Amino acid sequence: MTFERGEVGRIRLHVWPTKRFKTFAVSLYAGIPLDENTVTATALTPFVLRRGTARTPETIAFRERLDEMYGAGFGFDVYKRGDAQIVQFRLDVIHDQFVSSQASLLSAALELLGEVTTDPARDKRGYFLDKYVDAEKNTLQKKLEAIINDKMRYAAERCLEEMCKDEPYRLHPLGQRKDLDALDSASLYAAYRKWLGEACFDLYVVGDTTLEQVQALAAKAFGAGEGQPGRYAFPQLESAGKAPKSIVEEMDVAQGKLNMGLRTHTHYADDDYPAMLMYNGILGGYAHSKLFLNVREKASLAYYAASRLDGHKGLCTIQSGIEFQNYDQASAIIQQQLEAMRQGNLSELEVAQTKAMLTGQLRESQDSAFETIAFDFNTVLSGRNRTAEALIAEIEAVSPSDIVQAASKVELDTIYFLRNRKEAQGGHAKA
Amino acid sequence: MQKLDYPRIKETLYHETLPNGLQVYLLPKPGFQKTYATFTTKFGSVDNWFVADGSKEVKALDGIAHFLEHKMFEEPSGDIFATFASQGAAANAFTSFDRTAYLFSATGQLEENVTTLLDFVQHPYFTDANVDKEKGIIEQEINMYKDNPDWRVYTNLIGAMYQKNSVRIDIAGSVESIRAITKEDLYTCYETFYHPSNMLLFVVGGFDHKQLAELVRSNQQSKTFAPQTTLELKREEEPAAVGEAKVEAILPVSLPKCLFGYKDKQAVKDSMQLQRRDVVTKLLLDTLLGPSSRLYQELYDERLISDGFGYEFNSSLHYGFSIIGGDTRDPDELLRRVTAALEQHARDGLDQQAFERTRRKRIGSYLRLLNSPEAIANEFTRHKFRGGDLFEQLQLLEQVSIAEAEERARLHFDPQQLAISIVSKGSDA
Numbered sequence: 001m002t003f004e005r006g007e008v009g010r011i012r013l014h015v016w017p018t019k020r021f022k023t024f025a026v027s028l029y030a031g032i033p034l035d036e037n038t039v040t041a042t043a044l045t046p047f048v049l050r051r052g053t054a055r056t057p058e059t060i061a062f063r064e065r066l067d068e069m070y071g072a073g074f075g076f077d078v079y080k081r082g083d084a085q086i087v088q089f090r091l092d093v094i095h096d097q098f099v100s101s102q103a104s105l106l107s108a109a110l111e112l113l114g115e116v117t118t119d120p121a122r123d124k125r126g127y128f129l130d131k132y133v134d135a136e137k138n139t140l141q142k143k144l145e146a147i148i149n150d151k152m153r154y155a156a157e158r159c160l161e162e163m164c165k166d167e168p169y170r171l172h173p174l175g176q177r178k179d180l181d182a183l184d185s186a187s188l189y190a191a192y193r194k195w196l197g198e199a200c201f202d203l204y205v206v207g208d209t210t211l212e213q214v215q216a217l218a219a220k221a222f223g224a225g226e227g228q229p230g231r232y233a234f235p236q237l238e239s240a241g242k243a244p245k246s247i248v249e250e251m252d253v254a255q256g257k258l259n260m261g262l263r264t265h266t267h268y269a270d271d272d273y274p275a276m277l278m279y280n281g282i283l284g285g286y287a288h289s290k291l292f293l294n295v296r297e298k299a300s301l302a303y304y305a306a307s308r309l310d311g312h313k314g315l316c317t318i319q320s321g322i323e324f325q326n327y328d329q330a331s332a333i334i335q336q337q338l339e340a341m342r343q344g345n346l347s348e349l350e351v352a353q354t355k356a357m358l359t360g361q362l363r364e365s366q367d368s369a370f371e372t373i374a375f376d377f378n379t380v381l382s383g384r385n386r387t388a389e390a391l392i393a394e395i396e397a398v399s400p401s402d403i404v405q406a407a408s409k410v411e412l413d414t415i416y417f418l419r420n421r422k423e424a425q426g427g428h429a430k431a
Numbered sequence: 432m433q434k435l436d437y438p439r440i441k442e443t444l445y446h447e448t449l450p451n452g453l454q455v456y457l458l459p460k461p462g463f464q465k466t467y468a469t470f471t472t473k474f475g476s477v478d479n480w481f482v483a484d485g486s487k488e489v490k491a492l493d494g495i496a497h498f499l500e501h502k503m504f505e506e507p508s509g510d511i512f513a514t515f516a517s518q519g520a521a522a523n524a525f526t527s528f529d530r531t532a533y534l535f536s537a538t539g540q541l542e543e544n545v546t547t548l549l550d551f552v553q554h555p556y557f558t559d560a561n562v563d564k565e566k567g568i569i570e571q572e573i574n575m576y577k578d579n580p581d582w583r584v585y586t587n588l589i590g591a592m593y594q595k596n597s598v599r600i601d602i603a604g605s606v607e608s609i610r611a612i613t614k615e616d617l618y619t620c621y622e623t624f625y626h627p628s629n630m631l632l633f634v635v636g637g638f639d640h641k642q643l644a645e646l647v648r649s650n651q652q653s654k655t656f657a658p659q660t661t662l663e664l665k666r667e668e669e670p671a672a673v674g675e676a677k678v679e680a681i682l683p684v685s686l687p688k689c690l691f692g693y694k695d696k697q698a699v700k701d702s703m704q705l706q707r708r709d710v711v712t713k714l715l716l717d718t719l720l721g722p723s724s725r726l727y728q729e730l731y732d733e734r735l736i737s738d739g740f741g742y743e744f745n746s747s748l749h750y751g752f753s754i755i756g757g758d759t760r761d762p763d764e765l766l767r768r769v770t771a772a773l774e775q776h777a778r779d780g781l782d783q784q785a786f787e788r789t790r791r792k793r794i795g796s797y798l799r800l801l802n803s804p805e806a807i808a809n810e811f812t813r814h815k816f817r818g819g820d821l822f823e824q825l826q827l828l829e830q831v832s833i834a835e836a837e838e839r840a841r842l843h844f845d846p847q848q849l850a851i852s853i854v855s856k857g858s859d860a
Binding site: 131 | 439440441462463464465510512513516517518519520521522536537538539564565566567568569571572574575577578579580581682683684685686721722723724725728731732734737738758788789791792793794795796798799801802803804
């Protein structure tokens, strides 16, 4: 399996011609540096773009157009990777052979995506429509306010925010509520034009097609455009302070959330990234990992206790849900596991199990068009060319001493605990 | 094995019923790296009243199917996750209203992994100590859901609609009910519901079906099972009316969460009718409430709904209910607007164009689902347990008429059958 690569103006093209799927999977990534001054406008932009295009300005008609294409799965996402804020548009359309469609659905899909990104609905002044900007500001505001609703996610976000207080990475990919008031159809349109001119664009297509066909369709849909595709900058990898920061927050919750943030000093592009993947896998990536076994299975303290590696920012995060009074015990058990990793307390079995799981996952990802795309996009982001097969081989070659070496680089930066309100227990009067 | 061809969707399925009653379905996907397998028993949270051993009537404690799912992963040799991990397989399990599924996905060691799956699910190992230890873990799982407002508003609604039907019981049970569960209770449920004749194995991926079928056959032949007895399930008689028209709960949320829905009065008479009702109701809801509908756009423009607005229809031979809603600034107004529109369509009918467009959209999402081995295995099993066939859903989708959808609207959107559930932060916040 290989992507064929090309370019159309400032857009890099990545095409995997395959008959394996019943659909064409299309993904467009647009990334710019994560920055306090642009984060909110950039986040708001795709919300407004999805409302309608110059050709089909009314939202209902625009969505009917998608329905007519056998319910093209159209969506977008805004997230951060490394120090970049990335807007991803996705389209998933049925291969024409399964349905009685007159026009090529791939062609229709790219045409639509081109319109959405480069030719949105505009008013007489040439700006976005006020009614869309107002409505989507409201939607984005609700989304930002709703982060608190899901306590698992909230705790994870808060831990990162505290840990990366002095870095752009503290910013939520959906932006900041306080910036929304200042955005209107004119200022947002100006921000959008700037974004369109500066972002790195990568268009992926997986399905029964060819690079030549996509090249021709993309040139028509997006316009040839001037210039060269952009490159992603290498992120800052910060160090932890002398002692871990400890943050406790109170809320009306039934379960405590104990999260930790670690600095790994290892980037996806680094040679020891596969060793760090092994570190995370043995520590908390799986149901056979140290965190699951010791926090859940041995001590019965939690239902979930796991860790996650972020190779683009050099972070590893730990999350667990516990009884409030078990904080000290759970925190100690988790830190014992970190120490065990540093001491090289690794069994042959857990190394073998973790290799099998990591390589299995990588092989499996190739059965999903969108997962294959997401994996390949790591290459674009990091500048390190690495196929799934190559990463599998690198993981197979990791030795226990490589893992201990990786562990020696890991620093505990932040401990975050979300708990219930102490007043309820201690009897302090509420002001 | 019986070969079942589905030319419309370009799939070929192999099926066999083994002598011990186990249903085996194999779906080869040439070119796929991974194999995904589910081994599922028709035992879910609703199956809590039954006759065990042909004589003893049992009313099981809430959450027992889910507790059993947790405990199956422990063997005398240790945790089964570790065995799967050594074989490069990611294993998991889930319990729903109507079934408990054990599953793995892997790209190698297919024979070892399928054998492990069959063997661990067919070998219960419960001790007083290991049952007791699990209680702390499940308690934390229950607490995790207590803090989840989406889950709370959802289960509260079902609890409001149903007075007796066991669908109202939380799948994980309560902290109190799971504390009372003993290893004897688990063995009773295991012996009643985990007989091969009550189970289905589905494997999908890039394998050779003949070899795999032989492996499953010989694995099952080497084990002995008690003779199959007829499984007698008992169910409470459910009154037609909803239990409570409105329920509210308080949690720290940014905006009120509001779900409401209609409870079907009449049960369907057989699985044919069940499947058809399912397809028609989903098409109907999608036509009237989907993101390209007039109503959706109006509500969105008035800021009564946001991106999270959604709807679904849940059903079995013993219940059927819709769930509609999301986050809203004004639950009562949202309820009023949506029900007024639905009930008006029940009187005036549907727009032909919108109906046909929605049909296209649903055909597209059905075909997209077939890209996913996980979705195929899970949905196939779900349909099979209800007496249906996932691979015939396309035909059904193409067949149903607008007249049927209109008839369904008249029956389902009955204001007498409406219940609403709200989760908000309360008045003092």
